[in-house]
Amino acid sequence: MADKIMAKARLLETLLPTPPRENLNTHFILGEIIDQIDLIRDDFPFVKIATLKEHLWDIRNKNVDPEIHLRGFLHVFKDTEVFRDAFNQLDEGIRLRIKAFMDGKSKKEVLDAGGKGVAGQLFMPPSPPVKHHFRKLAEGLKEGIEELLGHDHGAEKAEAPKKTVAEAAAGTQGNPRIFEDAAETKTMEVHANKGFCNWGRSVANTPEVTFGGVNGPVCHGAGRRHQTINDCVRAVEYVDANGLHRTISDPAHLGAAAGCFGLLGVVTHITFALDQMSYASMQPFKPDIGLAIPPLSRNDIPIALRKTFTDAQYAAGLADFKRRAQEDYKRGSNTWNATDDRERSVEYPSPFLTLIPCASWGNSNVIMAPQQGNTLGTASIEVISIPDAVTDNEWVPFLQRLADLWMGHGDAHGALLDVRPHWAREWESINMRGQPAWQYLKEYAYKDAIPEFKSTLASVGAGQGWGLTDIQERFSNELWDYMIYS
Incomplete structure (x- = not known):
């Protein structure tokens, strides 16, 4: 089917002339779809093409x-x-609710259908993938706890450690070999020959984002009024290169320890200073997409996306965007602020994923943080796609064009902005201002930060009995060997 669709797409490209750029607007594109969609009718026999055309016309x-x-x-x-x-x-x-909606039932009839939750309110249960995910995760946690503690049954409890060791030894026989790289040189630690049993038990594969996972990449935060999450760290506990448990709470050392990428050792505990518990005052709204993030100049909008706004509408949209960026707890279209008022408080579900997440926060005092030195604040934006974009060989060229655009922005004086990638995101495949990404980060973006980071690590090691060579041999990898130690 995929081959047939691609062949039909190539046929359409030969039949239809490339339209001028000024025609690439919603009205023109929908007209082209309506006129040509019958060409693929036979490939989609179960799609009601006639009904689709009626709605597209409207x-x-x-x-x-x-x-x-x-x-x-x-x-x-x-x-x-x-x-x-x-x-x-x-x-x-x-x-039942979807069927009632499709049958044209009223809002009350749709909400009351299904018989769960409170009448007149929408009850949204976990999706099948989520239920499967957490069921498997719970099973794995249960097994891990039982292995650790043994069964709570008198005599059996006393034999638990011996039994657990024997079972663990027996369980390693027949395990699959799993590699972390395409060249099959790095073997992943495997715990059992059972689905999901190895999931989340290796450095390269964690089941959910964790506090350590958020802290490790030195890139996360919330709102322009705040610094990064790493700046909230007040103590880091870890096992050092000599196998000793250590704690760092000295502010002079936390600049490196609070964002060390695991290079100090095996981090076991992190102490954060948190805001007092409060409630989020949510006031969601749906702005016109053209005004959600208004450009500084309307001429920057591609012709195909331009829309006629009055001067008053544009000015109001720009003013609202600036206010949210500067004042709200998080910056974006649907933002919130904290309040101590618990009246009408409700549990808020996880937000749906979006195609282009964007966040903002302040600067950072953590040495290797991408936000370090951004005294006017930091905007973090990423683009997400689907696997087809990769298999069609469109993804990496698109990333390069996007990176060139973003890294071409300058400040009010014309100097290029200090753009740095999120350490835990995809950036290795692109060039940054004409240089390979690794080289750009080492020789330009972190040119001054890397020596300071190494010096601080050395200072910590001097008081704990280890050197940079020790932690490099035990905790580094190819990236950090080049970035920090070369």
Whole structure:
């Protein structure tokens, strides 16, 4: 099917001329889809093409009712295998609500369908992948606890350590060999020949983001009024190169220890200074996409995305964006501030993922933090795609073009901004201002920070009986060998 679709796409490219850039707007693109969609009708026999065209016509003519079109799109795809499979995986109550919505029931009838939760309110259970994920995670944790503590049954309890050791030794036989690299030179630690049993037990594979995982890359924060999470660290406990338990709380050393990438040793505990517990005052809204992050100049908007705004609308959008960026707890379209008022407080579910996450926070005093030295604040933005973009060989060239654009921005005086990548994100494959990423970071972006970082590590080691060579041999890898020690 994929080959047929690609062949049809190539056919369409030969049949249809490339339109001028000024035509690449919603009205023109929808018109092209409506005119040409019958060419792929035979490839999608279960998609109601005629119904789809009706809704696209209404949208093109700005006769838009989101509820009607959403209901219509569900009917367009309801007979496809993908729709049926996804629908059947849903909780029964959600299936009943979706069916009621598709049948045109009222809001109250839709919310009351399913028989779970409070009448008139939407009950959203965990999705099938989430339930599967946490069930497997819970099973693994249960096994780990039982191995550690043994069974709580009198005589059996006394034999637990011996039994556990014997079972652990027996369990290593027949385990698969799993490699962490394509060349199969780095073997991952394997604990059992059982699905999910090895998951989350190696450095390269953790089941969820952890406090250590957030702290380790030295890149996370929340809001322009705050520094990074690493700047909230007040103590780091770890096992050093000599196998000794150590604690660092000296502010002079925390600049390196609070963001050491694991190079100091095996970190066991981190002490954070946290804000007092409070409530988030949420006031969600849906801005026009053209004003959500308004450009400094409307001429910067590509022709295909331009939309007519009055001067008053543009000025109001820009003023609201600036206010949120400077004052709100987190910066973005839907932001919040903290309050001590617990009235009408509710549990807030995890937000859905977006295609382009963006966050902002202040500067940092952590030596190797990307935010270090950004006294006016830091904006962190990333782009996310789907696996097809990689397999189609579109992803890396797109990343390079995007990096060139972002790294081409300057300040009010024309000097290029000090752009640095998130340590834990994808950046190795691109060039930064004409240099390979590793070289750019070492020789330009962190040129002054790296000597300071090494000096601070050496100062810590001088008081604990180890040197830089010791921690390099035990805790470093190829990246840090080049970045820090070469």
